[in-house]
Amino acid sequence: NAGVTQTPKFQVLKTGQSMTLQCAQDMNHNSMYWYRQDPGMGLRLIYYSASEGTTDKGEVPNGYNVSRLNKREFSLRLESAAPSQTSVYFCASSETSYNEQFFGPGTRLTVL
């Protein structure tokens, strides 16, 4: 039982490059989330999926897209990376949107 897994753990991109962050959970959770953590800013919600087949914007969605591929997987895509997207990205899941969330280990992304 791995919980929430994220790949990759680290990534360096050049401005304008694209990439997809992968997230998977094996807890049969309905809800999944993408956050970014920046110094002094706490955790800010980028996008979430309250249930399979739905996605919604969070606080800071600009520059990102998401895909809820199936119940297990929720990916985050940066189409044209910018230095402002340098951050640590966390994926999380919960049984429903009103339960505590379980977080993955994070992806540290640097955009040069």
Place this chain on the structure above:
Amino acid sequence: DQQVKQNSPSLSVQEGRISILNCDYTNSMFDYFLWYKKYPAEGPTFLISISSIKDKNEDGRFTVFLNKSAKHLSLHIVPSQPGDSAVYFCAAQAYNFNKFYFGSGTKLNVKP
């Protein structure tokens, strides 16, 4: 505008003493509150929660207090241990919001 605020970025406490971490919120519709603990290079982990129908919830050394009239919650750790040194986030949600709002975190240092 931040709906959940942790106004103390850091707190230092001696081992064995009480640690008190504070959190304020602005939205009176919030009815479910959680605390998470985060070690460096790891994802946050759920610590304790409280529903608005209660004013206190206890789990071992950890107790969360909720003051709805003041829109304030606090996390008490007694006795504090060096292993409690981490960043603590509070989070809040209203039943129909489908997402949690996180504070910016308080870094706790427990000195041996």
